[in-house]
Every structure is written in C-alpha cells, then in structure tokens.
Amino acid sequence: MAKLTIPAQEWVRSGHSACPGCAPALAVRLLLKGLGPRTLVSMPACCWTVIATPYPTTALGVAMLDNPIESTGASISGLRAAADALGLTDVNVVGIAGDGGTADIGLQAMSGMLERRTDAIYVMYDNEAYMNTGIQRSGATPWHAWTTTTPVGPAARGKAEPKKEIMPIVLAHHPVYAATVNPSFPEDFLAKVEKARDLHGPRFFHALTACPPGWKYDSAETIEIGSLATETGLFPLYEVVDERLRITRRYSRLKPVREYLDRQGRFRHLTEEEIDRVQATVTANWEDLLRREAAPPAPVATVALPRPTIAPPA
Amino acid sequence: MTQQVLSGNHAQSEAVRLARVQVISAYPITPQTSIVEGIADFVAQGRLDAQFVKVESEHSALQVCVSAAALGARTYTATSSQGLLLMHELLHWASGMRAPIVMGVVNRAVAPPWNAGADHTDTVAQRDTGWIQLYAETNQEVLDLVLEAYRLSEDPAVRLPTMVTEDAFYLSHTVEPVDVPTVEEVDAFLPPRVGHAILVPERASRLGSFTGPEDYVRFRQDEALAMDRVRPTFASIESDFARRFGRGPGGAVEAYRLDDATSVLVTLGTATTTARSIVDELRREGRPVGLLKIRLLRPFPDHEVREALSEVDRVGVLDRSWTFGMAGAVATEVRAALYPATHHPPVTSFVAGVGGRDITPALVHRMFDRLDRKITPDPIWMDLEPAEVKVDG
Numbered sequence: 001m002a003k004l005t006i007p008a009q010e011w012v013r014s015g016h017s018a019c020p021g022c023a024p025a026l027a028v029r030l031l032l033k034g035l036g037p038r039t040l041v042s043m044p045a046c047c048w049t050v051i052a053t054p055y056p057t058t059a060l061g062v063a064m065l066d067n068p069i070e071s072t073g074a075s076i077s078g079l080r081a082a083a084d085a086l087g088l089t090d091v092n093v094v095g096i097a098g099d100g101g102t103a104d105i106g107l108q109a110m111s112g113m114l115e116r117r118t119d120a121i122y123v124m125y126d127n128e129a130y131m132n133t134g135i136q137r138s139g140a141t142p143w144h145a146w147t148t149t150t151p152v153g154p155a156a157r158g159k160a161e162p163k164k165e166i167m168p169i170v171l172a173h174h175p176v177y178a179a180t181v182n183p184s185f186p187e188d189f190l191a192k193v194e195k196a197r198d199l200h201g202p203r204f205f206h207a208l209t210a211c212p213p214g215w216k217y218d219s220a221e222t223i224e225i226g227s228l229a230t231e232t233g234l235f236p237l238y239e240v241v242d243e244r245l246r247i248t249r250r251y252s253r254l255k256p257v258r259e260y261l262d263r264q265g266r267f268r269h270l271t272e273e274e275i276d277r278v279q280a281t282v283t284a285n286w287e288d289l290l291r292r293e294a295a296p297p298a299p300v301a302t303v304a305l306p307r308p309t310i311a312p313p314a
Numbered sequence: 315m316t317q318q319v320l321s322g323n324h325a326q327s328e329a330v331r332l333a334r335v336q337v338i339s340a341y342p343i344t345p346q347t348s349i350v351e352g353i354a355d356f357v358a359q360g361r362l363d364a365q366f367v368k369v370e371s372e373h374s375a376l377q378v379c380v381s382a383a384a385l386g387a388r389t390y391t392a393t394s395s396q397g398l399l400l401m402h403e404l405l406h407w408a409s410g411m412r413a414p415i416v417m418g419v420v421n422r423a424v425a426p427p428w429n430a431g432a433d434h435t436d437t438v439a440q441r442d443t444g445w446i447q448l449y450a451e452t453n454q455e456v457l458d459l460v461l462e463a464y465r466l467s468e469d470p471a472v473r474l475p476t477m478v479t480e481d482a483f484y485l486s487h488t489v490e491p492v493d494v495p496t497v498e499e500v501d502a503f504l505p506p507r508v509g510h511a512i513l514v515p516e517r518a519s520r521l522g523s524f525t526g527p528e529d530y531v532r533f534r535q536d537e538a539l540a541m542d543r544v545r546p547t548f549a550s551i552e553s554d555f556a557r558r559f560g561r562g563p564g565g566a567v568e569a570y571r572l573d574d575a576t577s578v579l580v581t582l583g584t585a586t587t588t589a590r591s592i593v594d595e596l597r598r599e600g601r602p603v604g605l606l607k608i609r610l611l612r613p614f615p616d617h618e619v620r621e622a623l624s625e626v627d628r629v630g631v632l633d634r635s636w637t638f639g640m641a642g643a644v645a646t647e648v649r650a651a652l653y654p655a656t657h658h659p660p661v662t663s664f665v666a667g668v669g670g671r672d673i674t675p676a677l678v679h680r681m682f683d684r685l686d687r688k689i690t691p692d693p694i695w696m697d698l699e700p701a702e703v704k705v706d707g
Contacts, residue, residue, distance in 0.1 A: 037516045042381060055523040063513050065384050066522020067377060068403055074374030078337065078381030081365035085336035085387050091515045109377070112370035 005187055007033045016059035018051040021219025023209035023226060024125045025051055026183035028096060031123060031205075032062060034193030039092040040083070042067050042075040044106065046098035047132040048125075070105040072097040073113030076120040092197060093120040099140035100130045103166045114173035114202045121196055121203045124166055127211040135214045139164035143281075144274055146216075146266040158269065162281075166206055171240060176201035179239035179248075182208050184226030188237055188248050195239075208235045216265020228260040233286035243297035247289065257282045315499065315559070320492040322485030325453045326392060326418040326478070327352025328492075329460030331362045332500040333416075336387040339367040339378035344430050345486045346394040346420045353390075372397035376404035376415075383413035384521050386509020388464065392418035394482065396425060398436045402443070408475045409444025409537060411521060414467035414507070415475040416460060417445075421583065421634075422482040423669040431670010432481040434582060434635040438611075438643045444537055446476040446544055447612040449582045453490040455609075456480050458561060461495075461504060465551045468507050471543045481634075482670065484584040495559060503558050541613045548610065566615035568607040569622050571597060575604030576627040577685045580619075580648055582608050585632055585666070585673045592678040603682055608644065616651035623648070624655035630685045632678075633693075634667040641693045660689045666696035 011032035018025035024047050032039065041064045043049065049066065053059045067075040076095040083091050095113075102110055102124040110122060129147045130136040137147040142163040146152050150159040170178050176199050179192045189207075196203040210226050212219040229235040233254040238247045257279045261267040270278070320328060326349045330338065338357075340350040356362035365387075367378045372393050379389040393401065398419055408415050423433035437447060448463060450456040456478065463476040480486055495503075512521045525533070545566055552563030571593055572578065581589050586607040596603045606622050608615065623629055629652070633642025640646055641663035652658040664681050667673040677696055684694065 040385070040513070040515060049524055052520065052523075055520070055525045055529055058518055058520040058523075060520070061518050063515060063517055064520045064522075065381060065513055066520070066524075067381065068407060071374060071377040071404070074369060074377035075381040077367050077369070077374070078339065078378035079385055081337045081339070081367050081378065082382035082385035082387035082389075085365050085382070086385065086509075088385070088515060108370055109374050112374055115370070116368065 006190055009033065011037065011061040013059045013061060015053065015057070016051050017053050018047070019213060019219065021212040021222040022047070022051070023183050023211065023222050024048060024127060027123070027125050027181070027207040027209050030183055030186055030189045031094070031096070031193055032060070034190050035092045035094060035197055037062055038090060039094055040079050041065070042072055042079060042095050044072045044097050044101040045069040045132070046101050047127070048096060050132060069101045071109045072101060072106050073109030073111070073122065076122065077113050077116060077118040080118050080120050095120065095122045097122070097124060099124060099126040099128060100138040103164050104139045107169070111169070111173065114170065114175055114204070117202050119200050119202070121205065123205040123207060125207045125209045126166075127209050127214055128163070129214050131211050131214045140166065143278065144267065144270055146269065152269045157274070158266070170204045170206070173202070174243065175204050177203040177239070177241055180206045180208070180235065180237050182226050182230050182235060182237060184223045185230065185237060185249060192239055192248070214266070216268070217263055221263065225260065225263055228255065228263065231255045232257045232260045232282060234260055234282050236286060236289055238289065238293070245289070245293050247293050254286060315493055315495050317491050318494050319489045320453055320457070320494070321348065321487055321489050322450070322453045322456045322480040323348040323420070323487065324352050325456040325492055326460060326480070327356065328494055329457045330390050331356045332495065332497055333388065333461060333464050333504055334497070334506070335362070335364055335390045337365045337367065337379065337382035337389045338391065339369055339375045339389070340391050340393070341369055341372045341375045341397060343372070343394045343397040345422060345482045346392050346397070346418070348486070349392040349418055349420075372400045373404060376401045376408060379415045380404060380408050380411060380413050383415055384411060384513045386507065388507045389413075389415050390417070391415065392420070394420040395422035395436045398440060399424065402440065405440055405443035405445060410533070412473040412510070412537070412540070413475055414464070414473055416463045416467055417475065417477050418460065419477045419479045420482050420486045421479050429669045430482060432484055432584070432634065432667065433669055434633070437477060437479050438635040438637070440477075441612050441643070444474060444541070445612060446474055447610070448476060448478050449609055449611060450478060450480045450485065451584055451586045451607065453485055453492050454561070455564065456485060457492055457494065458555065458559070461500060462548070462551050462555055464504055466544065466548055469547050469551070471547050472540050474537070474540055474544070479583070481584045493559070493561070499558065503555065544613050545610070545615060564609055565618070566610035567618045567622060568609060570605040570607065572604040572606065572622055572626070574602050576602045577682060578604045578606055578623060578626050578629050579678070579681060579685070580606045580608060580629065580631040580644065582611065582644065583634065585634060588673055588675055589632070589678045592675055592682065596682060601682070611644070614647050614651065619648055619651040620655050623652060623659065624657055626659050628685050628689065629659050629661045630664055630681050631661060632664045632666055632673070632681065634673070636665060636668055645693070662690060663693040664696050665693050668697055671697045
C-alpha cells in the first residue's frame with residue numbers, strides 16, 4: 001500500500017462556502033496542510049473573502065487578516081515586520097491573492113514585497129478572471145477565453161490579448177523560491193510548500209486553480225481539467241531555487257492542448273486555426289522551459305544575501 | 315528633559331524614538347522626507363529598536379502599518395499631500411480595524427498645479443475617514459502631540475488612529491527650541507502597547523471579514539461611539555501630560571483673550587501665532603477682539619466651540635484650504651456647531667494662505683477689519699482681495 005504523504009490534519013474546515021469543484025479551495029487546503037497552524041494569512045478581496053465565511057465565523061483553522069484588493073504584498077510585509085518586532089519569529093506569514101489581486105491591481109505591492117525581500121510566502125491562485133465579481137477578464141485571462149467582459153460575437157473572439165505571465169515578473173525579483181503548483185497534483189504541491197516553508201526570504205507560488213462556473217465545465221471535472229493543463233504543457237510544473245529551474249512533472253510526450261480546451265465552455269467558440277495557434281504557443285513555451293532548465297543559472301548577487309537583522313539599541 | 319533646536323519634522327522623528335515605535339513604514343514625499351530620514355538614522359544608529367519597512371508607495375506604507383498594528387505592534391508613518399490622498403482607502407481600513415496608528419502629516423497643497431507650500435486641503439479632505447486629527451502650531455506641540463496621540467489612540471476606550479499635522483515649511487523646515495523628555499520619562503507616561511487578541515497565531519480568527527447590514531452597522535456605530543470618547547480621553551491624557559512634563563494642557567481648543575471679545579477669529583496651525591500678535595495689537599488699540607485656536611479638528615469640538623463663541627457678536631474662521639460649493643470647511647463646521655446655541659453669531663469664512671501664501675500680520679489685520687465692517691455669507695478669498703492684487707500687479 002502506498003504511503004500517504006498528504007498530512008491528514010485539515011486547516012480549511014468543511015463549512016466553507018466555496019462552489020462545488022472549487023480549485024482555489026483545494027489550493028488553500030493543500031497550502032495550509034504544508035504550512036501548519038503557526039501561520040498568519042492575509043487575503044485581499046477575492047473569492048476566498050467569501051469562501052472563508054462571514055463574520056463571526058471563519059472556515060480557516062489559522063489566523064486570517066483581510067486587506068484591500070491591491071495591497072497583499074504590503075500586508076504581509078507589515079505582518080512580518082510586526083512578527084519580528086514582537087518576537088514571533090517562527091510564524092509563517094503568507095499572502096493569498098487571486099490573479100487580479102496579484103497580476104493586475106496588486107502587482108505593485110507584490111513587486112515591492114519581493115524587492116524588499118520580505119520573509120513571507122505569496123500565493124497567487126489563478127482562476128484566470130475576476131470570478132468573485134462574475135467572470136470579468138483579468139490580465140491573467142488566456143487568449144481567446146470567453147468572459148463576461150470579453151464576449152464572443154461577430155466582432156469579437158473572446159479575450160484578444162495573451163495571458164499576462166506572472167512567473168517571469170516574479171523571477172525578475174530573484175525570490176529565494178518560486179514554483180508553479182496545481183491542486184490536481186497534491187504530492188508535488190505539498191513537497192513544494194514544505195520546501196518553501198523551511199526557507200527564509202520572499203517565496204512565491206503560482207497555482208493554476210480551475211473554476212467550474214467561470215471556465216464552464218461540470219464541477220466534477222476539476223481535477224481532470226487541472227491535470228490536463230499540466231499534461232498538455234499549458235501549465236508546466238516547475239520550481240526555481242537559487243535561480244536554477246527544475247521541471248517537477250516531466251512528460252516525454254505532451255497531450256494535445258485541444259483535450260484541455262475542448263472540455264471548457266469558455267473555449268467552445270475556438271476554430272481549428274485558433275486551436276492550432278494555441279498549440280504552437282504551448283509547444284514553443286514548453287521547449288523554452290526545457291532549454292531554461294538545461295541552461296546554467298545566471299549568477300545574481302541578491303540571492304545569497306542574508307536577511308538583515310536589527311542590531312540591539314546601544 | 316533637554317532642550318534641543320529641532321525642526322517640526324525632527325520633532326516628529328524624536329517623538330517616534332521616544333515612543334519606542336516598533337514598526338515604521340513610509341514612502342518619501344516633500345516636505346515629509348526629513349521625518350523619515352531622522353527615523354532611519356535613529357534605527358541605523360541603534361537608538362531605536364524598530365522595523366523600518368521602506369515601501370514602494372504611500373498606499374503600501376499605510377497597509378504595512380495596518381497589518382503590523384493588527385498583530386499588536388506600535389506603528390508610525392508620515393506623509394503629505396498626494397501621499398495622503400493615495401492612502402485614502404487605507405485610512406478607512408485603519409480606523410475600521412481600530413488600528414491605533416499615529417501618522418505625521420505635513421500639510422501641503424494638492425496638485426494640480428504642483429505646489430509644495432503649506433495648505434490644509436490634504437488633511438481637511440480626510441475628515442470623514444475615522445481618524446483623529448490634531449493640528450500643531452509649534453514644533454513643541456508637534457513632539458507633545460505625537461506622544462499624546464499614542465496614549466489616545468491606544469486607549470481601550472478609543473482605539474482609533476491619529477494624524478498629527480504640521481504646516482509645510484513653517485514648521486516642517488523651521489527650527490525652534492524644543493523641550494525633549496528622556497526615554498524614561500516618556501516610558502512612565504506611555505507604557506508599551508497592549509495588542510488586542512483577534513489576530514493571534516494558532517487561533518482560528520479573522521480580522522476584517524465581511525458582514526451583512528445587521529453587523530455592519532454595529533461596527534460603524536462602535537467606531538462612532540469611540541470617536542465620541544476621544545474628547546474626554548484626550549482631556550485626561552493632557553492633564554497627565556501637563557502634570558509630568560509641565561506643559562499644557564493645550565486642549566481641544568485654546569481660547570486667547572476671549573473675555574468681553576466681540577469679534578473672534580478661529581484658526582488652525584501656524585496662522586495662530588500671527589493672529590495672536592494681531593489680537594494683542596488690536597487690544598492695545600482698545601478693540602475687543604479674540605482668538606480661538608482649534609487643535610482637535612476630528613472629532614470636532616463642537617461643545618467647546620459653542621462655549622467659547624456663543625456670546626460674541628462676530629466670528630471669522632480662517633481656512634487654509636479650499637473646498638467647493640460652500641464656505642471654508644472649518645467655517646462650515648463652526649457654523650454648524652453654533653447653530654444649536656441660543657445666540658449664534660454670524661460666521662464669516664476667510665480662505666487664506668492657500669498653496670503656501672504667507673498669512674501676514676497685515677492680512678490678519680484686514681480680516682478683523684472686514685469682520686467688523688460687513689457680514690457676508692460667502693467665503694472671502696483673502697489672498698486675492700483687491701488690495702493685494704494691486705500690490706502684486
């Protein structure tokens with residue numbers, strides 16, 4: 001019998017109010033299994049504001065702070081500063097924000113947190129649109145996807161622009177750890193969280209989190225659709241430690257991206273030609289990732305810098 | 315206690331050191347910069363054991379303070395003008411989360427056009443954000459008010475954030491002798507902050523959350539009731555401060571030569587010093603004039619204003635800010651405060667010193683002349699009165 005590697009203890013309680021098949025709920029569940037109870041969570045306005053349930057209840061077994069949509073990065077810098085000032089140096093500080101709250105309106109604060117090397121974990125759960133407000137497009141919405149603000153009609157083919165890629169932006173800040181995670185691969189997810197937990201400095205996760213009402217598929221299919229995103233090469237799983245990129249789910253042969261697109265109503269309008277173009281992009285990105293994995297890491301001075309400590313007053 | 319020659323900005327920095335602030339976060343803006351430079355130096359020299367989080371915007375600066383305060387740290391930030399406007403959303407978060415943050419604000423004009431001169435428009439525009447607002451006239455007041463602000467904001471009866479404001483350049487970059495207490499003297503006045511017990515590691519807890527209308531209104535009313543407790547709490551803190559340090563109490567308002575005064579000018583900040591000298595001059599001429607300085611603008615000290623002004627014949631209010639559609643902001647509040655009084659004198663609204671224009675003794679003199687000559691409901695832009703236009707042109 002295979003050894004169970006996922007901790008049994010739950011920090012997301014069963015009374016949460018996520019939609020059936022909600023991958024953001026699974027992502028936070030797995031994340032907190034890896035981080036444990038000595039964790040302070042800060043979250044902006046996002047699906048999780050609601051999932052965590054209203055006052056005076058909470059669906060989380062850990063302490064949670066709400067912050068405005070654009071300032072998660074600053075919030076976790078403040079929590080870490082206070083934790084250090086108050087001697088709570090052993091707590092995990094984690095910001096959990098959506099793709100809009102990270103890649104769009106929260107980009108500045110997230111960049112600031114990485115640049116000032118806050119000792120904290122930032123998780124972007126990417127459901128590829130503003131789902132909590134009713135499926136409006138974000139910068140992270142993929143090319144051609146239908147949303148309520150990128151409708152499909154005689155004069156429009158869904159989102160006209162490609163997806164904003166967060167990982168190159170994050171990696172430009174040289175975090176001590178950065179990884180892509182996918183709740184369809186819980187062992188991979190947990191191994192990365194546990195590795196990041198034991199490092200100090202700015203750490204980042206990009207979690208692709210499928211959304212049944214927003215992506216238009218049956219809620220029973222969340223795990224399969226999430227798996228297809230990785231198995232087609234559209235959302236490869238990798239980590240970057242000390243500038244070295246390592247692919248953590250390797251496939252000798254990727255599935256056609258059509259298998260992923262065909263399962264979702266948001267891509268139903270795509271033509272053969274459009275699917276071919278998506279396939280060409282995915283193939284090129286995967287090959288680029290393989291090249292980056294094989295290439296030696298670029299030496300960057302900031303990586304080795306220790307966390308500054310405050311000298312006691314004279 | 316030692317006497318040092320300090321700018322208003324360095325009086326803020328000194329007060330932050332004395333208050334043993336634990337987390338500071340700021341973004342630079344003229345003319346606030348020397349406050350945070352001074353603090354950075356204290357931290358670098360090991361004279362202040364604090365986390366100084368240098369951020370990429372004022373919005374993030376206040377978020378750092380809100381989150382650090384949520385965990386129980388004593389926090390400080392400072393800003394001015396555009397920076398304060400960018401913080402607007404977080405101002406509500408700070409008061410709504412009952413975060414006892416103290417913020418130094420150097421009052422500066424708002425763009426466009428760019429102008430770094432003294433002007434109260436920045437803080438006056440934030441009156442309704444749930445922050446206590448204290449306006450300093452001198453650098454000594456800056457230091458004293460920052461120390462008092464921590465006691466006030468952290469008092470369990472209040473738990474609201476406070477802005478301590480100072481006029482750009484007139485205080486921020488002008489030095490005066492300031493009595494600086496020792497850390498031990500301040501420790502006795504200002505004990506360490508006792509954090510609330512909502513956001514605690516290993517406890518299933520949530521600070522912020524979301525609610526329907528039933529609970530939402532309770533949170534808002536709690537905040538309003540806390541604001542109502544500011545005046546008595548401030549008065550008792552000021553009495554303790556006066557007993558320990560021999561200065562004050564300065565009060566929510568400070569009356570000057572109001573006995574038998576028939577015409578009274580109401581001021582905030584540094585214009586008060588100039589106005590006081592004109593009151594003395596006119597009194598020597600036998601004119602029964604007086605002065606009321608407002609130190610606490612939020613919550614508005616309406617009882618004190620009624621008590622001080624309801625017997626006088628004419629009131630002028632000097633607003634160093636511009637507002638649209640009605641009289642000056644403070645004038646409007648003074649009018650509202652006086653309306654329930656049995657006798658409510660006419661209130662003339664003077665707008666002066668906008669964008670760093672000097673409020674000269676001659677200008678204040680003209681306000682008193684104007685007040686005694688004619689009552690008008692419309693605001694008078696004293697900076698642009700015909701006499702001055704002729705001089706300039």
